[in-house]
Amino acid sequence: MRPELAASRVSDPGISARRSASWTIAHAAETGDEPPGSQSVQRTLVLLNLVGVLARDRPEGVSLAELTRVSERPKASVRRALIALMHAGYVEQDSKTARYRLGVQAAVLGELASHGADRLGEASTDSLIRLADAAGDTAFLTVRHGSYAVCARRQEGPGPIRNFALAVGDRHPLGIGAGSLAILSALPDEEVEQVIAATAAARQRYPRFDDETMRRLVRRSRKNGYALNDGLVIPGSWAIGVVVPDADDRPVAALSIASIAERLRGARRDELVELLQREAHNVHSALQALQAHRRKA
Amino acid sequence: MRPELAASRVSDPGISARRSASWTIAHAAETGDEPPGSQSVQRTLVLLNLVGVLARDRPEGVSLAELTRVSERPKASVRRALIALMHAGYVEQDSKTARYRLGVQAAVLGELASHGADRLGEASTDSLIRLADAAGDTAFLTVRHGSYAVCARRQEGPGPIRNFALAVGDRHPLGIGAGSLAILSALPDEEVEQVIAATAAARQRYPRFDDETMRRLVRRSRKNGYALNDGLVIPGSWAIGVVVPDADDRPVAALSIASIAERLRGARRDELVELLQREAHNVHSALQALQAHRRKA
């Protein structure tokens, strides 16, 4: 934002800006922060996410008032952004209740995303269903985005216990949550430290995750070969997760199963871990196949 | 960015430039000219669509050069918008090829849209599959957005003929195409005329669709009870479509089947129309059920 005049006339070959993370979640985090690209757009996109997440279990939509409250922006600005989003079809407004919810383009974009680029969704669908069925609990696909992990998919299992600690669209710093931790643990030490530094501010909201705890969790996950969330985020809510490397073997996603402590112990845990690893391998293979196809195209 | 707002005492009627401009770019001409909401955001959202559509059958992504060309905007602006989109996770850039494609958030948004508000997607999945299977041709879900119709879903059938005239994300003025025409024909006369007026400019690109033709097509569709696209858009590409009313009986979507002339004649056409009407009814019922559930929530 500030015109850092100290412009580098000098050429700096090689490294292209290796910036990551910053992301202005609801609380307009203090994540150090780097060049946003374009401010008004940034804020509008955050708002779009917000509409999606807040309207998730509320089919009638979200009120303007609520959006202004949680986004912590002036009402006029929120309204203006919503108009733009509606005009483009990403958000629609109920003509009767005046509430806002995701629009046609949001669905279209999703369709394009799963058929197109991010084949992860397509590749993981079957795996998630198998996992949820076999485990009886809820299975998740988590995807990395910078120093954060986003829950991209959720599949309910037939079991009696439902875990609602994580839902589609939720975003936590890498390392918070089973899938998220599985991804973090698969990164090289150097990057792990970068992530820990980058998310320090954001982790204020997760009091039990200080820097040292993060490192301990990473060590444990590497030793075990899977990530365990033993209720540190929300007491009683447990989960296990394993990484899904992409075609270039970079850890970009994770599969996980969430439940309660009693259902993730001993032999059963071992079984589920094996299941997860098998499915992770399946997804990985699918991604590789796609990559190969992509090259010759 | 602290906006210190002081007193605004001075009143001086400074003429604010009333820029007309309806730059919504890229094929997708604008619906006449409404309040833009917010220009930079508008343009960025169009670009997001563009990335999705152009990368649709190109998993490796789209180049910056191509995006600047088709969007008809300065490269710097496109780049800036892309940075914002990447920053928010809606677009990602291949680290090797530097090409752009849809990112994680695009998929997440889709997930939220289909599970959340627009249950249309969810409600129509089975119907589309049944249609494509039974007909052997390609089945589509088209959704209305203002004076336009957007292809929201596409389901391939097992048949030998593939029709590629319509793909997810494509947008045409209401009345152009079978599903699109089905929606238009279900509107009251007054609205039909409004749409015809609003899309006059955009229809320049469809030379065979002058105002009078539009009215003729609407009349024919109403008489028949279904919309027929007999190759007026793309010679040889035929299709039939029927409306899907929402819970309040407003025509918001359409189901359609595309093929070639030979496969949409005589008795077969009647069969398919009946099939379509049955499935349209199914979807309609599903929407009503959801609406009921929504009310008591």
Add this chain to the structure above:
DNA sequence: CTTGGTGGTCCATGATGTGGACCGATTGTC
């Protein structure tokens, strides 16, 4: 070496987004 194609960045300029104040409807409550 030149030419034309990429991807990417810079920075003076003013068009553009900003947000506090304000309006009109609906609530709920004494």
Add this chain to the structure above:
DNA sequence: GACAATCGGTCCACATCATGGACCACCAAG
């Protein structure tokens, strides 16, 4: 009924922000 406290929505002076032409580095082909 009056009142307060919401709600959704709009206005418009002000200055922050997006704008886009010019420019750089790189690569491949001629």
